[in-house]
Amino acid sequence: MKKRLTVMISMLCILMNFSGCEETLERDETESYNQEFQNPDGDTKKKPTPTVRPTPTEEPEESVKMVPKVTQPLSEETTEELAEVTKEVEEPEEPVIQPAKEEKTAEGYILDRSDNVLYLDLENTGSRTYPEEGKDRAVAFDISNAEIILTNPGQDVPNSNPTNVSCTVSVTYYTEDGCNIATAVSGDGCEQGMVTYVSTGTIIDWEGNLVTLELTEGDYAGTTETFDIAGAYVSGELTSGSVAGVTYYIKESDRIAASLSVGGYEKEAQ
Template identity: 40%
Template sequence: MVKKSLLLALNLLMMTSLLGGCTPAKTEETIQSNKNTIEKEKLNEEVLQGNSVEHETENEPAANSMEQNDEESHAENQGEEDAVRQEKTVEGYVLDVEGNTITVDLENPEGRNYSEEGLDHGVKFDITNAEKEVIPTSGYSEDRECRIKTGITVLITYYEENGKNIVTKISTDNDEKEIIVYVSSGEIEEITDKTMKIHVREGDYSGESLVFDTTETSIPEEASVNSTVTVTYYLKENTYYALSFIFDDL
């Protein structure tokens, strides 16, 4: 009986020892598992943070590039606008006036050498909102009206916009220019059906020998070489067009 009780006590002690030995092992396993979970969560969090930073870094140059492009575009547009608004000043002869649009010969601002001069290269200007000014001349009075008309010389300040020349200020002395006519006298050197060559002694182009186109006038049949003649003429594209002849010895 004592032996059986002793055996039961021994078995109980062994079971207690076994149970007590298993508890620490289970606790370590749980702690290690918790550590692994925490480290995994930290790793995931670092990965997420890294992706976020990388994403922001990638987007930052793009955003900066867009801002830079906007600034460059604005500067470019401003530069174009300034270029368009840049004013110029020119002088010319008014060939035609139609409403608020004038056509101007910028190559020769003075009187015409012939009636059609400048028509092939006239430049149009819009004077709708232009300030008009009269240039003082002899006999000038302050209440003189600025009359923009064909045949006058004008000083124009303008800028270009949408392919148009917009005038901001136009000035003139209101003096209408006539066709420029020349007069020369000399001896006839040669006569043909359509020309007359004259060595000029007096007047315009004195000392030169000029060939005159005679299609716009008539030559007396008595005219001959060495005759003295006075010719009235105009100049067109380097050709001297005779308007009349006066012979001193006929």
């Protein structure tokens, strides 16, 4: 029994020694490996780089995979609207050029003036042949912003303003919305009096406000004319064969007497 125990103890010691030898051997091999990469001067040689195996990439779970976005196609109407907007942005609008206003020139006699409006007779631009001539054909001109030009400022002119009634003017203007807009008004400022005639003749006949004379001197001498004396001043008695002088104007072929003198007494006709 004692002998068997001794053998077992011996085997245990052998096992322990063998294990210690393996540990010593591994430590010696490690030190020998480290020393192998050192030179005598102490420089360390580059150790071989260990190979690193890539870590396998895990596939994303099915629930988190990216799904491509599906875009709905634009309607034709929307596409056209976008095209118009793009065109407006890319092509700025060209400035609108207003057409030049066509200017005209007219000459007329000033029949009347109201504030900044002149009423002109464009048919007869000179003296009136009878009162109120041209009133039925008056043409209005707005002179609010017109340049007023006196054509002969160096002369002795009764009026310094050429836009007075009875003056003849030249007007430069354009038409806008049916209105004549003057840009310039020029004239000499001389008023035009009414055209009158003076004749002398023999009274042939009279009836009411009509007197017939055989004209011997002055205007229309050698003719026989009938005069309307309704608004005239008459001097003397109207008798057949008497000599009378008459001042008158002509309106549409009618002779309208301003005055009639017979024998030196002047009175208003009845």
